[in-house]
Amino acid sequence: MNFNEELANKVTEIEEVIGEYLPKEEGNQKVVLEAMNYSVLAGGKRLRPMLMMEAFNMYGGQGEVVKPFMAALEMIHTYSLVHDDLPAMDNDEYRRGRKTTHVVYGEAMAILAGDGLLNYAFETAVKAFQIRPADQAVEKAFSILAKKAGAFGMIGGQCADILAEVRQEKLTLEKLLFIHEKKTAALIQSALTIGAVLAGANEKQVATMEQIGYNIGVAFQIQDDILDVTGDINKLGKPIGSDEKNNKATYVTLVGLEEAKKEQKRLSEEAIRLLKEEHAQEFFIELVQSLITRES
């Protein structure tokens, strides 16, 4: 089985897990439940639950305990997109070729659906206590899930990003890296460290996963900035040079293309080296490689 076949199989497997944990659309609140499920089922790479599963398996995790956390993390990722797309935020009408939640269900219901998904993520993760009650690893995983998604994690990055845009702030490199780390890397770190913790990995191993998550997230974003300059419009599906045109500070505009490529390479190579040291399976390494060397 080649990488792409294996990837497709794993996506199917993960979507089954997510499907198991989605709420039934019933009762007087049926509409908000429909809007929640519509958002989650809009597709996507299912990258975060996949990384969680890979980390869990790599450290010899056994049983079902990781499943509610996989579904929960995807719900958190999804709610953040639903709220990001709102008119008061990015005002996007389409995502992955489908109408966004507020376009289909109205703005009020999209706000509620986002709230509902964030809340349901914790309702879902709590089910791990039924699988392994009174287990401190599950409690630790819960704590990571909450922290990485919150104001000192993803939401913190969104805040800095929005302010930079609203205030037309010229970003410093420090602030840009903060945004990349919090907005993108935080949930990837959440995926990798929760997988490791639930599998019983030790502190040093969890710290390594945290480092790898940082590198993947930031390298992914720098690659995004690089592609905006060097990308192939046909592969990318969006105009190149849009960051420069929008006068947007990116890693490339701040340090130059060569330096950006060098840093992206350093982060990527370190992530791969660390994964190999942890004896990651071939698929896990290829998955990470495909993320950070993507051309679209």
Next chain:
Amino acid sequence: MNFNEELANKVTEIEEVIGEYLPKEEGNQKVVLEAMNYSVLAGGKRLRPMLMMEAFNMYGGQGEVVKPFMAALEMIHTYSLVHDDLPAMDNDEYRRGRKTTHVVYGEAMAILAGDGLLNYAFETAVKAFQIRPADQAVEKAFSILAKKAGAFGMIGGQCADILAEVRQEKLTLEKLLFIHEKKTAALIQSALTIGAVLAGANEKQVATMEQIGYNIGVAFQIQDDILDVTGDINKLGKPIGSDEKNNKATYVTLVGLEEAKKEQKRLSEEAIRLLKEEHAQEFFIELVQSLITRES
């Protein structure tokens, strides 16, 4: 000490607990943290954490474990107000005489601040695991917190309420009770049952708290509907008869004033009777009485 003095003392005590758990306003995400704290510190009766503390004490609860849950529940209540006040929802510019969060911080930041508070509620509740690790009562409390706030609890009530308004639906009594139960009673039930569970109450006692929470929440809302017809405009601070003018279905318009008063009385008396059977302290009983017999 009379009831009002004791109430004022308890509010001060609870606000100290909440203050301990609020995030520090620092870092590149300082603004969203400020908006979160602004919303929580806007005042209010602190009713939910107070009911939680009373239930915890009534069942002989010991130690600090209830505190993070008290703060968490108030954060959940607050985020729901922040999002409710948004232009796409109720579009309120003032709450308790202060400008609402989106008026002060802008709409995008108010959405994020609400998300941040909901998420921070779970980050805060998780701290109870540091106080009592590997403890199934804490896990159960966590599960209640998440469920009562979510799409099958408070958010479910908000969904039904919004739809009735948007679609100009004529509410049935069943749907009106659903909205009252989910939108108002759910978090009161959350307060009372979490307090009981953390104190080690048995299943029957927890079920009694659930029943009392239902009665308080629904009686409170029926009283609201009654006051809209019979209230003293000077005490109420808002015009009477506004529900009828807005063609809004209420408990009174659906069953008539006399029947509404009768049902309100029945729910209230049952709540008080159950509390007395559980040997609630005098303050707890007076607190509940003041809630359901209020004239403003």
